[in-house]
Amino acid sequence: MIIQLQENISEKNYSEISEKLKGIKFVPTEVITNEARYLVCIGKNEFDIRGIGALSGVKDVHRVSDSFKLVSRKWKVEETLIDLGDGVKIGRGNIGIMAGPCSIESEEQVLKVVEHLKKNNIRIMRGGVYKPRSSPYAFRGMGIDGLKMFSEICKANGIKIITEVMQVSQLEEMLQYVDIFQVGARNSQNYNLLDALGSVGKPVLLKRGISGTIDELLHSAEYIFSHGNEKLMLCERGIRTFENAYRNTFDINAIQVLKEKSHLPVIADPSHGVGIREFVPKLALASIISGADGVIYEVHEKPEEALSDGQQTLNFEESEKLICDLKKISPL
Ligand code: PEP
Numbered sequence: 614m615i616i617q618l619q620e621n622i623s624e625k626n627y628s629e630i631s632e633k634l635k636g637i638k639f640v641p642t643e644v645i646t647n648e649a650r651y652l653v654c655i656g657k658n659e660f661d662i663r664g665i666g667a668l669s670g671v672k673d674v675h676r677v678s679d680s681f682k683l684v685s686r687k688w689k690v691e692e693t694l695i696d697l698g699d700g701v702k703i704g705r706g707n708i709g710i711m712a713g714p715c716s717i718e719s720e721e722q723v724l725k726v727v728e729h730l731k732k733n734n735i736r737i738m739r740g741g742v743y744k745p746r747s748s749p750y751a752f753r754g755m756g757i758d759g760l761k762m763f764s765e766i767c768k769a770n771g772i773k774i775i776t777e778v779m780q781v782s783q784l785e786e787m788l789q790y791v792d793i794f795q796v797g798a799r800n801s802q803n804y805n806l807l808d809a810l811g812s813v814g815k816p817v818l819l820k821r822g823i824s825g826t827i828d829e830l831l832h833s834a835e836y837i838f839s840h841g842n843e844k845l846m847l848c849e850r851g852i853r854t855f856e857n858a859y860r861n862t863f864d865i866n867a868i869q870v871l872k873e874k875s876h877l878p879v880i881a882d883p884s885h886g887v888g889i890r891e892f893v894p895k896l897a898l899a900s901i902i903s904g905a906d907g908v909i910y911e912v913h914e915k916p917e918e919a920l921s922d923g924q925q926t927l928n929f930e931e932s933e934k935l936i937c938d939l940k941k942i943s944p945l
């Protein structure tokens with residue numbers, strides 16, 4: 614059960630609600646987000662929900678049978694809208710396109726991608742500065758100096774930034790330069806990081822774990838929401854299966870299932886989803902047709918020279934064609 618409290622609830626009314634919950638053996642956890650104040654209540658007993666709704670200080674009350682609560686669609690039918698400012702929105706019919714290199718590599722590279730995005734009216738650029746790599750000898754990103762450069766160029770060009778945070782200690786120095794924090798597949802169940810992202814006040818794109826189930830993804834999202842951040846997006850980026858003809862198995866089923874189970878926007882990442890450049894555009898289109906609220910994909914001026922993930926990265930021409938095709942199926 615989720616009880617939404619009146620913002621200015623008195624101590625007296627609060628204890629009356631607590632007493633009532635004790636009576637029906639429900640254990641409440643208080644959640645205060647930047648948007649509202651809730652009691653998330655866990656229990657098994659049957660009760661009359663009207664008896665709770667009638668208490669003073671209660672704004673709204675919902676029965677939620679899912680074990681994830683705040684991210685469930687069972688209490689919030691209206692979809693979440695992510696508003697990045699300056700007219701850039703994702704969700705509720707606003708398709709978010711986030712494109713850029715796997716890794717930020719140089720000023721020249723960022724300028725080239727920014728030019729490509731502006732030409733095609735794309736307002737969000739992706740690019741990692743902290744890179745989780747399978748090998749410790751591979752390029753691991755430009756770090757905070759790369760982020761400062763990336764942010765400065767994007768700000769000057771009216772472009773928003775999404776970049777991956779890998780650990781709690783990076784959050785503070787990254788905060789002012791980032792518009793959306795990405796949680797990568799490898800960190801999808803790093804609960805300390807998820808807790809900390811509850812208080813950053815900026816949107817978070819949470820990727821599904823490499824072998825993560827849909828249920829695990831939704832529970833990870835619940836960590837961030839229950840620590841105070843409602844500005845959340847879920848991302849399908851492929852999972853590991855027995856199939857090895859491609860990098861990952863892009864689980865397109867997940868898009869519809871997540872949309873049905875949660876009110877959060879769902880973003881598709883076909884680049885990591887399949888890992889093979891030529892298959893990326895059609896998967897991006899299929900994702901939007903399946904109901905995704907946006908796509909995130911990798912693009913680079915010269916994919917063959919990219920310092921990471923070049924094999925799944927589109928060049929500018931391929932990216933431009935994809936954007937045109939996306940515009941045909943959905944007005945951006
Ligand atoms: C990335 O976006 O470049 C990345 C490392 O993604 P994932 O966490 O999905 O592997």
Ligand code: MN
Nearest residue numbers: 715911921922
């Ligand atoms: Mn990548």
